[in-house]
Amino acid sequence: MSVTVRVPAKVNVQLAVGAARPDGFHDLANVFLAVGLYDEVTATPSPDGPRLTCEGPDAGQVPLDESNLAARAARALAERHGLEPAVHLHLAKDIPVAGGMAGGSADAAGALVACDALWGTRAPREELLEICAELGSDVPFSLVGGAALGTGRGERLRPLEVGGTFHWVFAVAEGGLSTPAVYREFDRLTEGTDVPGPVASEALLSALAKGDAAALAATLTNDLQPAALSLRPALADTLEAGRTAGALAALVSGSGPTTAFLAPDAATAARVAAALTASGTCRTARTTTAPAPGATVLS
Structure with a gap:
């Protein structure tokens, strides 16, 4: 079996x-x-x-x-x-x-x-x-x-709680980024500064619960993004291409180098993906939705 x-x-x-x-x-x-x-x-x-x-x-x-x-x-x-x-x-x-x-x-x-x-x-x-x-x-x-x-x-x-379906586009970069390397760069960039303790954004949690894409877009943040951009500056061009094409918001996904774009609907997501692919700033762009279920036995 x-x-x-x-x-x-x-x-x-x-x-x-x-x-x-x-x-x-x-x-x-x-x-x-x-x-x-x-x-x-x-x-x-x-x-x-x-x-x-x-x-x-x-x-x-x-x-x-x-x-x-x-x-x-x-x-x-x-x-x-x-x-x-x-x-x-x-x-x-x-x-x-x-x-x-x-x-x-x-x-x-x-x-x-x-x-x-x-x-x-x-x-x-x-x-x-x-x-x-x-x-x-x-x-x-x-x-x-x-x-x-x-x-x-x-x-x-x-x-x-998630109160609706969110439409996403993911731009896949050439090559990968090492998560430990991105954290080391985060430490280097923040050395000598007072790094605040991490706290979840209540506005973001509320946007998720309401299924409000515009409100979620206004609250998206990634503290590792400056480190990822420092190691891979070309990602800034990908982020800008997605915003210009109509994404509500754009950010580096986790430690990168994949970039994520939140769209208001499926049609806009498709246009953003096409524009990203045509821009030459990424290898490919994928559309999908969230949330998705966790590990699931298929057979």
Whole structure:
């Protein structure tokens, strides 16, 4: 038998970043929104697992060894239940790789759910979320989906109400950006300044709850955007191209280099995507909607 799980990408509609902690992490107020771009993770029994294969755009950039979060997720679940991680994980990727949309974290959450179903471990939700938090700051949200406020280093989640459908365009850049490198650049840019403690925007949470795209656009923020632009200045041209084409707002998605554009409706989103593609400032542009469900067993 095999089990296939679909997992969503995310956009950070607010990413408030505090100063570096003694452990090297940063306290965050991270408002996650799951969007309808998906990876699929298929788990099949294999005597020499965990073994990984991958297909899709930029599959060649995906590590297929034990450093991959999906392999680590399978091993973590197996160890907790006294099993051998005898599984072949196949990643069908549609989320941009190293693009600031949590594709690796999504694969980890998908692998965890797929292995739980394949092995019949029946781990409670709380246990799965514990393992997710051990694997990385974005992994718990990839499991949960929808919308949530992440605090701590992003792993402590509070579900949020979303009152409607939001239309998004994502411009995929050439190459990726290293999340640790972007945080190091954030630290360099803020060195010697008083970095305020991260706090979620009540106006943004209200806009989400009301499904008000214009109000949400007015409150989108990403404290990592200056660092991402410092490392990849050309992203400023992509952001400007999307705004000029009619986006309500534009920002770097997470640590980048994918850029995100909020549109008032599907027709405007399609026009923005076409303009971005024609501008030559990105490799491709994708339209989709949010919120999207978290890790879901398909078969």
